[in-house]
Amino acid sequence: MQTPLMGQMMDVPLNVSTLLVHAARYAGHTEIVSRRIEGDIHRYTYRDCEQRAKQLAQALIRLGVAQGDRVATLAWNGYRHLEAYYGTTGFGAVCHTINPRLFPDQIAYIVNHADDRYVLFDTTFAPLVAQLAPRCPNVKAWIALADDENIPSIDAPLLGYESLVRAQDGDYAWPALDERLASYLCYTSGTTGHPKGALYSHRSVYLHAMGAALPDAMGFSAHDSVLPVVPMFHVNAWGIPHGAPLAGAKLVFPGKDLDGKSLFELMEAERVTFSAGVPTVWMSLLAHVKSIGARFSSLQRTVIGGSCCPPSMLATFEDEYGVRVIHAWGMTEMSPLGTLARLNWEQSQRPLAERRRLLQKQGTVICGVDMKIVGQDGRELPRDGIAFGDLHVRGPWVIDRYFSSDESPLVDGWFPTGDVATIDPDGFLQITDRSKDVIKSGGEWISSSELENIAVAHPDVAEAACIACHHPKWDERPLLVVVKRPGAAVTREALLAFFEGKVAKWWMPDDVVFVDELPHTATGKLLKLKLREMFREHVLPTAREGAASR
Numbered sequence: 001m002q003t004p005l006m007g008q009m010m011d012v013p014l015n016v017s018t019l020l021v022h023a024a025r026y027a028g029h030t031e032i033v034s035r036r037i038e039g040d041i042h043r044y045t046y047r048d049c050e051q052r053a054k055q056l057a058q059a060l061i062r063l064g065v066a067q068g069d070r071v072a073t074l075a076w077n078g079y080r081h082l083e084a085y086y087g088t089t090g091f092g093a094v095c096h097t098i099n100p101r102l103f104p105d106q107i108a109y110i111v112n113h114a115d116d117r118y119v120l121f122d123t124t125f126a127p128l129v130a131q132l133a134p135r136c137p138n139v140k141a142w143i144a145l146a147d148d149e150n151i152p153s154i155d156a157p158l159l160g161y162e163s164l165v166r167a168q169d170g171d172y173a174w175p176a177l178d179e180r181l182a183s184y185l186c187y188t189s190g191t192t193g194h195p196k197g198a199l200y201s202h203r204s205v206y207l208h209a210m211g212a213a214l215p216d217a218m219g220f221s222a223h224d225s226v227l228p229v230v231p232m233f234h235v236n237a238w239g240i241p242h243g244a245p246l247a248g249a250k251l252v253f254p255g256k257d258l259d260g261k262s263l264f265e266l267m268e269a270e271r272v273t274f275s276a277g278v279p280t281v282w283m284s285l286l287a288h289v290k291s292i293g294a295r296f297s298s299l300q301r302t303v304i305g306g307s308c309c310p311p312s313m314l315a316t317f318e319d320e321y322g323v324r325v326i327h328a329w330g331m332t333e334m335s336p337l338g339t340l341a342r343l344n345w346e347q348s349q350r351p352l353a354e355r356r357r358l359l360q361k362q363g364t365v366i367c368g369v370d371m372k373i374v375g376q377d378g379r380e381l382p383r384d385g386i387a388f389g390d391l392h393v394r395g396p397w398v399i400d401r402y403f404s405s406d407e408s409p410l411v412d413g414w415f416p417t418g419d420v421a422t423i424d425p426d427g428f429l430q431i432t433d434r435s436k437d438v439i440k441s442g443g444e445w446i447s448s449s450e451l452e453n454i455a456v457a458h459p460d461v462a463e464a465a466c467i468a469c470h471h472p473k474w475d476e477r478p479l480l481v482v483v484k485r486p487g488a489a490v491t492r493e494a495l496l497a498f499f500e501g502k503v504a505k506w507w508m509p510d511d512v513v514f515v516d517e518l519p520h521t522a523t524g525k526l527l528k529l530k531l532r533e534m535f536r537e538h539v540l541p542t543a544r545e546g547a548a549s550r
Helices: 017-026 047-063 079-089 104-114 123-133 163-168 202-212 236-249 260-269 281-290 311-323 352-359 448-456 492-496 528-534 541-549
Strands: 030-037 041-045 070-074 094-096 116-121 141-144 158-160 182-187 198-200 226-228 250-253 274-277 301-304 326-332 337-340 371-373 389-394 415-423 429-433 439-441 444-446 463-471 475-484 511-514
Touching: 017 202, 017 236, 030 047, 030 079, 030 415, 041 047, 047 079, 047 163, 047 226, 070 079, 070 104, 070 123, 070 492, 079 116, 079 182, 079 202, 079 236, 079 250, 104 123, 104 141, 104 182, 116 123, 116 281, 123 141, 158 163, 182 202, 182 236, 198 202, 202 236, 202 337, 226 236, 226 260, 236 250, 236 274, 236 326, 260 281, 281 301, 281 463, 301 311, 311 326, 311 352, 311 439, 311 448, 371 415, 429 448, 429 463, 439 463, 448 475, 448 492, 463 528, 463 541, 492 511
Parallel strands: 030 250, 070 094, 070 116, 094 182, 116 141, 141 158, 226 250, 226 274, 274 301, 301 326, 439 475, 475 511
Antiparallel strands: 030 041, 182 198, 326 337, 371 389, 389 415, 415 429, 439 444, 463 475
């Protein structure tokens, strides 16, 4: 048998540090701008960032941090957090980003489960650290991301970030690491049971950054000014802190101020061309821009993910402000990017209504990721846009198993996402529900997300959630829970009439309940588990009518 002919190319490891090295060398003067929690604007360059990341690496090594040790962060989007991203992973430690919006019990569990050696924190989280410190005995010290004069006074072993960095000279060479070594640890939101950790490798993060930067994905360019509104503690800010240096794009960090006014002012001041975040953030931004009669002078495109982008939001951005919306879908277990909605040349020639219909879906996969939908028997379903089933994915930045777990969740080599979806002949994914949220009425499925999208298109509706409510005849029927816009007086009857002609009659919600606010997860998604608990005893009018007729 003939010996296979192998390629004769360099075997250069795909290390996270090389992304920052590239930016420092070839976009060295490009700015990284941060609104600090102290209130001022901080500016420096990629070259400065790499120097300080090396100083941080030296400091952590002097503290005894070894390859594979976990170093956690409790921080907003800012330059020090970016230094932590690279200063930890660059020498082989693991950067563990923690979502501070989780409950303290969950955070304590996560810190202990990850066995974090040190935790870097923004001083706004000092009260939280004071609660956590007694419950996290394996943390050697808590490092305040601040100057010496701003270190908080709390009962915990404290170190100052700036004094640690200042004590090092930065004369450090990033080591060549095995690209399969762990780099980042991100935990799921933990809405049911304990949060679970996704442990990324250097290779997976590098490939994810390259995929995210593709022209028809996020499309980072050296000409861009990029503002990640999505937090760096939420699945590595969707890969922006890696994709932007890869392209040499300017980075703009908003800090803790994520209200519409603060974001708009920062976008305008720094000539932001690209941004990314969840729908709730954009609701606030659009409301502010409308209230002052302003327009975006530089913003060209925005990625909206985390939950479904309402069609009305997409239309407002594109039709009223000329901002291209890229609807995206992903999850922590996917690093997180899976699909983005963008049109190829042929699709872009179709009528506007057809183009808009496609863009309202979650889009097609990034090269490297594959997906399929399967039925209850495990067989793949047709990609006809009609059949919907459980969504499975695979790819080089999809997890194989959860951190510290011996069991793999994979099914025949595919990761079951827990989403119910369709895939159309164009390859566009449309999430119809989470498997636990789908409404099963008389044996047929109803998409709660589609009903929510119709509801929020009503001018008097600020936010809406649709959940399954018990029905004696149909088993489950849709209940719509709505938050009105300030000053709105929309009625139940008017809102139900708004659905007529937009969905099949049997999909129509059976009832509407108005509330002051909806519960959300720590990552801004609707917490439907809580809603189902709140309305467990709710009796639908159609259920009463059915009971009366018996």
